[in-house]
Amino acid sequence: MASWLPETLFEIVGQGRAPSKDYYQLVVTRSQVIFRWWKISLRSEYRSTKPGEVKENHEYFLENANLQVQVALIFGGRILDYISNLCRGKFDYLERLSDTLLLHIISYLDLEDIASLSQTSRRFAKLCMSDTLWEQIVRLACDNITSDMRALALDIGWRQIFFTNKLQLQRQLRRRKQNRKPTGAPVI
Structure with missing residues (x-):
């Protein structure tokens, strides 16, 4: 059944909580969780900050508590639960x-x-x-x-x-x- 799934299982974008204007993207593929961020700031020390990216395979994502906290803060606990289930191989076909x-x-x-x-x-x-x-x-x-x-x-x-x-x-x-x-x- 999993072979019927597309390469990208889930994707969401969002903005950090106020006063932050930072943008975030979370992509879950069949093998990885990709977390990207773009710092948007008027402060001089952050102006030259380059976009960042973290790529973890599903197993490492489930063990990476810091990344999970970031995901929960930006996208909410419901999204974290959903992508954690995807990483465990629990697919919600009705949702698709x-x-x-x-x-x-x-x-x-x-x-x-x-x-x-x-x-x-x-x-x-x-x-x-x-x-x-x-x-x-x-x-x-x-x-x-x-x-x-x-x-x-x-x-x-x-x-x-x-x-x-x-x-x-x-x-x-x-x-x-x-x-x-x-x-x-x-x-x-």
Whole structure:
């Protein structure tokens, strides 16, 4: 399975915490962790500082506490955990799937499973609440989607359309049509 992975497993860039204006890049390849930095300073003693780079193989990165602290300070503990897992050979294949593909897969889940999945991470919560997902679910559940239903979905959202019972939906569509009808001719 690991042979299916691209050469670059992860890459992120960031800026140091204020007042620092230094830039950092972290790249995890199949065999190395590469940490680069660029000092940006108005102070004369740092003006001639050249960019730096540290390259460690995965095993040495896991043993290098100083580099791990730097990564955690700049990019956060979550990123450090993620790249540590990559270095240990624990790949999160779901993280690598595109949102479009995940939405397609999620659209075939039961409602209870979608609710459970939405509680697993911020990414899945966002995907499980997205209008794109609920539009797919409504399309799978309905034989015919009218232009009025699409317009109502733009107003209230596809998720709301799905959870609104048929009678209430018909009332909302009827009200919407009545509000669009022009009133009688103006009185002169």
